[in-house]
Amino acid sequence: MDPWNMEETNSNTEMLVAVDLMYLTYTMARIRPVVPDIFVVQRLKDMKKIKALEMDVVLLQFWLAGLTGLAESTTLSQRLIWKSLVSVKIPYIVSQFGLPQGEICSLVESALRQLSFYRGILNECDQSIAGDSTVEQLDVLRAIAVGCITKGLIRPNQLHVPHGLTSFQDTSDDYCAINHSSLDLIDDLCGRTLSDFVHQEKLVNRIIQVCRDAGFRNDVPVLSRLCQTLDDNPLVLDLIHFLQPPSALLVPLEGFVNNFQHSLGDDIDTCNSNLEGLGTVLILIMTIIRRYELASCLNSIFKEKQGFCYLWLHRTSAVIPATSMSSMSADMHSLMGRWVSALFDSMGISDDLIQTSKPQMLLEISPSIFAQSLAACQAGVIDITTLNSGLDYFLQPCLLFVLVGVVQFLCQEILFSSSVSSPDSTKAHLPSAQPASGLIHAHSSNMLSPTGHIVSPLAAKGIRPVHHSSQSNTMHSHGNGKTVAAVAMLQTILKSLLTGEAFPTRLMRLLKSEIQAALEHQTVDNNDRQMAIIQERLAAASLNYYPWSVSGTYDVPKLAQQTSLAFEAIALGGRTSIVTRKEKGWPVFGESCYHIDVDLFRATLCHLGPAQFATTILKQLLKTAMTPNGKRAVELGAAMMTTPLIGCGDQHLAPQSLVWTLMYRTLWIPVPGRLETFSQGRLLAAFVGMTLDFFQSHNLIQLREKQQRRRQQRQDANSLVEMSSFQGEASKTKYKDHTLEQLERDTAVEYYRVMLDQRLHELKPVAKDRPGFEGFAQGMALYKECHQSMSLPLHQSRKVRR
Incomplete structure (x- = not known):
């Protein structure tokens, strides 16, 4: 029987895809930074061991989970990622198992033979991608087989695939020598990456290599064209960040920004062109950080912690005059004075000023330049027409990157001009993390930084909140000391900038969250033609551009309820009630079209915290124990507790925190009152045991990351002797690494095991x-029989060292 054609009411859960693998697969497709490959490899091995399955069955389930996501995809972006997952990512992960060639080939061939019988899901996938213009019409099973052949996972004449298998020409080498005279090859390279799934991994690597080479050579035309193409083609960005970590692309761009400077022999045209290229690179960096919500991961992504790029991205809106003028260096003060004078001088900005201005410093002081100009206007030194004319200089292509600080300063000043709460401020909304929606209320308890960080207004402004006066006098002061007239002038300037034809679309898209927050402010006059133009441009600029953030507005009080319903539905039948309601056209709280709404679970964790997240899982687990689907509930719960939903940065929401919360709080506070039957106790013990087993793998990943960082440090030392010695000792230390691996895995959960024994x-x-x-006691006793405590010699050795 084809499980993909089963009715939802069928309770034969053995025919459904393993829910823990389904959860892992959907997390890979939705969470950025993407789950590390080594984590996935180890999780698959753990599933084989813990569930006593053959590896070919595990691989079959893995591919079926990916095909489920592909069949359910409703947008081109979603289908692109899922298609890449089943035909590129999974074969690559399988190739990392470290098994002998013959053994791994046998496993893959067996899994694909079994997969060929699932014609229901395969046909759905074929129909799903039939209308995509970026891919050729092809058989999904054949695409998977070709991906496996590319990795050497299928032997000749061992697998029958419809339409046959032929050799494919590798075209990635056609893009090795891209320079300023062959810029059109960049567009061709990015376009082919979307359609050529056979060589997609190599093409993505080629894009990154082009970026590295151009940055190393300081080849501004090539790097600028590449960044512009990637900014205009978000699907290519999606593929890059699905197949590679963010640092692969961002580190070369970081190095270029940090080291950029004018050459002594450059004429003004070259300087202007290079500044325009610098702006394109900066905008792409910020776009990537916002698109994939990487603001909390800057420390692990960027390499040069003392470089301009890393430090600038951590600031709220570059240098804020009200709090940072005293901290400016003499060079900053001098440069700011020259720019303020030139902006409103009849001679305008001279070539010498552009050629002698350090771009990084100019970017930092741009809000200060504008603030000084605004103060001159308010003091009557210049009029509003002169001010607008001066600011029009920043709309030149070579100075567009400076607009980032200027627009953010304007929006911030408007947004913090009043402390009055909006009528809807009492309703608890979950703001979408995507800059496209930016649900920031008029009272503005939050302000987005350039990286998407939520920054306290008190920390950003360095002042106490000022209570709003109810007086209607047009000259009364707002929360930050500005009069209504001053705020109105800020609004006029902002709207004038945004409606200018020269204002770039990519900058409108990048700063949409700040712009929307400022324009939705209660003091803004929304009844004019300028507002209509701005809203149209905002909508057009960001249409379908931020699909990686929570796309719907979840109501915080209903998150726990929706998570409970989703967990129960997945455990019982594989499809959530949310999916069913959407198919029937009924309203839902979320926007997911998938079996597993990873966005919903992530929102619950982020906004309700680890304790509520773990409690919700345990409540549903005990409830499901009364049904024949307890095993699926255990697998789902363990996967949710140990699979990272937050890419990096926030350790409070990491699996370490979740497991600690489970073992020391949730297991002993809300559970005892609900633990009624013997079967509930045994199921709870199975859940705790599987959670600890999976958590060991997460700890192993951290060990591997530390080892990788140590290797990288050795490479950065640029010592050939050291590197040769390191490589020569690799085979000798293999056994030691394996021993250390097991030791680290045991250490990660030993204190939990000891605590459980005591309780x-x-x-x-x-x-x-x-x-x-x-x-529960009997179930944990069975777990203890299978997991011996750490050996006594370890403790003795510690005593000796003391």
Whole structure:
């Protein structure tokens, strides 16, 4: 029977894809930075061991989970990622198993033979991608087989695939020598990356190599063209960040920005062109950080922690005059004075000023330049027409990057001009993390930084909140000391900039969150033609551009309820009630069209915290224990507790915090009152055991990342002797690494095991009269039999060292 054609009411859960693999697969497709490949490899091996499955069955389930996501995809962007997952990502992950060639080929061939019988899901996938203009019409099963052949996972004449398998020419080498005279090759390279799934991995690597080479050579035309093409083609960005970590692309761009400077022999045209290229690179960096919500990951992504790019991205809106004028260097003060004078001088901005201005410093002081100009206008030194004329200079292509600071300063001044709350401020909304929606209320309890950080207004302005006066006098002061007339002037200037034909679309898209927040401010006059133009441009600039953030507006009080319903539905039948409601055209709280709404679970974790997240899982787990679907509930719960939903940065929401919360709080506070039956206790023990087993793998990933950083540090030392010695010792230390790996895995959960033993010992008198506790104690005893405590010699060695 084809499980993909089963009715939702069918309770035969054995025919459904393993829910823990389904959860892992959907997380890979939705969370950025993408789950590390080493994490996925280890998780697959753990599933084989823990569930006593053959590896070919695990691989079959892995591919079926990916095909499910592909079949359910409703947009081109979604289908592109899922198609790449099943035909490129999974074969690459399987190739990292480290098994002998013959063994791995046998496993893959067996899995694909079994997969060929699932014609229902395969046909759905074929129909799903039939209308995509970026891919050729082809058989999905054949695409998977070709991807495996590319990685050497299928032997000749061992697998029958419809339409046959032929050799494919590798075209990635055609783009090795891109320079200023062959810029059109960049567009061709990015376009082919979207359509050539056979060589997609190599083409993505080629894009990154072009970026690295251009940055190293300081080839501004090539790097600028590449960044512009990527900014205009978000699907290519999606592929790059699905197949590679963010640092692969951002580190070369970071180095270029940090080291950029004018050459002594450059004429004014070259300087202007290079400044325009610098702006394109900066805008792409900020776009990537916002698109994939990487603001909290800057420390792990960027390499030069003391470089301009890293430091500038951590600031709220570059240098804010009200708090930072005293901290400016003499060079900054001098440069600001020259620019303020030139902007309103009849001679305008001279070539010498542009050629002698350090771009990084100019970007930092741009808000200060504008603030000084605004102060001159308010003091009557210049009129509003002169001010607008001076600011028009920043609309030149070579100075567009400076507009980032200027627009952010304007929006910030408008947004913080009043402390009055909006009528809707009492309703608890979950702001979408995407800059496209930017749900920031008029009272503005938050302000987005250039990186998408939420920054306290008190920290940003360095002042106490000022209560708004109810007086209607047009000259009364707002929260930051500005009069209504001054705020109105700021609004007029902002709208004038945004409606200018020279204002770039990519900058409108990048700063949409700040712009929307400022324009939705209660003091802004929305009844004019300028506002209509701005809204149209904002909508057009960001249409379908930020699909990686939570696309719907979840109501915070309903997050726990929706998560409970989704968990129950997935455990019972594989499809959530949200999916069913959407198919029937009924309203839903979220926007996911998938079996597993990863965005919903992520929102619940972020806004309700680890304790509520773990409690919700345990409540549904105990409820499902009364049904035949308890095993699926255990697998789903363990996967949710140990698979990262937050790419990096916030350790409070990482699996370490979730497991600690589970073991030390949630397991002993809300659970005892609901633990009634013996079967509930046994199921709870199975959940705890699988969670600890999966958590060991997460800890192993951290060990591998530390090892990788140490290797990178050695490479950065640029010592050939050291590198040769390191490589020569690799084979000798293989056994030691394996021993250290097992030691680290055991250490990660040993204190949890000891704590459980102590708690269970204390519960012995209670367990005799409570079936639920008795079942839990017996289940944990079985877990302990399979997981021996750390050996005594380890403890003895520690005593000796003391």
